[in-house]
Amino acid sequence: MPAPCVGSNGALSIRSRRDRSSLADGGCGFAYDPDRSAVHEPVFWLPEHSPGTLILAPARGRWKSRRPFDPAAIGPILAERADANGRELIVRDISGDVHIWLTDEAAAEHPMVVVPPDGAHRLRLDLASRFIRRLLGHPVGLLPPKLRLTDLQRRHYIQLLHTADLYEEGGEPRDVASRVLHSEQAALPAIEFKDTAARKRADRLIKDAVAMVSREYLKLLRGG
Template structure:
C-alpha cells in the first residue's frame, strides 16, 4: 500500500489527547476542503492573553537587541518610573513587572511556548 495515498497519524495517549483529537478533526476537515470550524476553547486566546503575549514579544525584541530593563520599562511599562533614581527604581513596581516580563519572554523563547499548544 502506498503511504502517500493512505497517510496515518499517531497520537500519544497523554493528557492532551482530547485536544489533539479536536485539532486533528479540524485539520482533516480542511484537507477535505471543508471549513475547519472554531479552535478548541483551550487554544483560544483571550484579548488580555493576546495583549500580554504581544507585550512579551516586544520585550524579547528589546532584550535581544541589547536593551536594559530600564529601557524596556520606559518603552513598554511606565516611562515615568523608568527615570526614577537608582534607589527608587530598585524597589519600583515597574522594575519588578519589567523583570518578570523579560523572564517570561525568555522562557517562551526557550521552549515554554509549547504550553500555549496545550492550552496553558
C-alpha cells in the first residue's frame, strides 16, 4: 500500500514502499533519511557562522573548573555527532534548543567558554553568560531575541523556501501568487495580473528567496 511522504517544502506526495530510497543509494550513505521531512531533522551549523553555538574548550591551569559539564543536566539531548573536530550536541532547554560544540572530551570535565572576537561577539557573550549561570545553578531566561524566530518570521521564511522550490522548478510569479500566496488574483488574465499586488509581492518573494538560499541565510544565523 502506498505510504504518504511529506517533502521538505511541506507538499504531500504518495510513494510506494518499494520505491523508498535506501540510505545508501548512489554508493554512499545520506546524512539524513531522504524520505523524512527536513523540518524534523536537527541541523548542525558551523560554529564560525552560528553565534548560537556555545563553544567549550578545556580550561588550563588555575582556570580548571570544579564543576564538570553534563549536557543531560540541561535537558534531553536531541542530537549529537562526533568527529576529529570534537563533539557537537543539540540539547532541549526550557529557554530553547541549545547548540554546543565540545572541542574535545576534556572540555566536559573542565569547561571554558570560547568567545571569538568576530562581529557576533555580543550574542556569543550573552550565550556564554547564560551557560555560566546555568552551570552555577542560577535561573536563566529565554534565549536572546536575535536567536529566536517569531511566528511571523517563521511563516515568512517558510514562504521563501516554498518560493525557492517553485522557482528552481521553473515556476513564475503567477505560480508563486497561486501556490504560496494563495491569491485569487493569480487567476486573472496576464494583462491584468501584471499590475496586481499579488504579482508585485510574488516578485519580491522570488528575489528574496534567491538571495536567501544563496548566502543571505548566514545573516539570519547571526540575528538578521
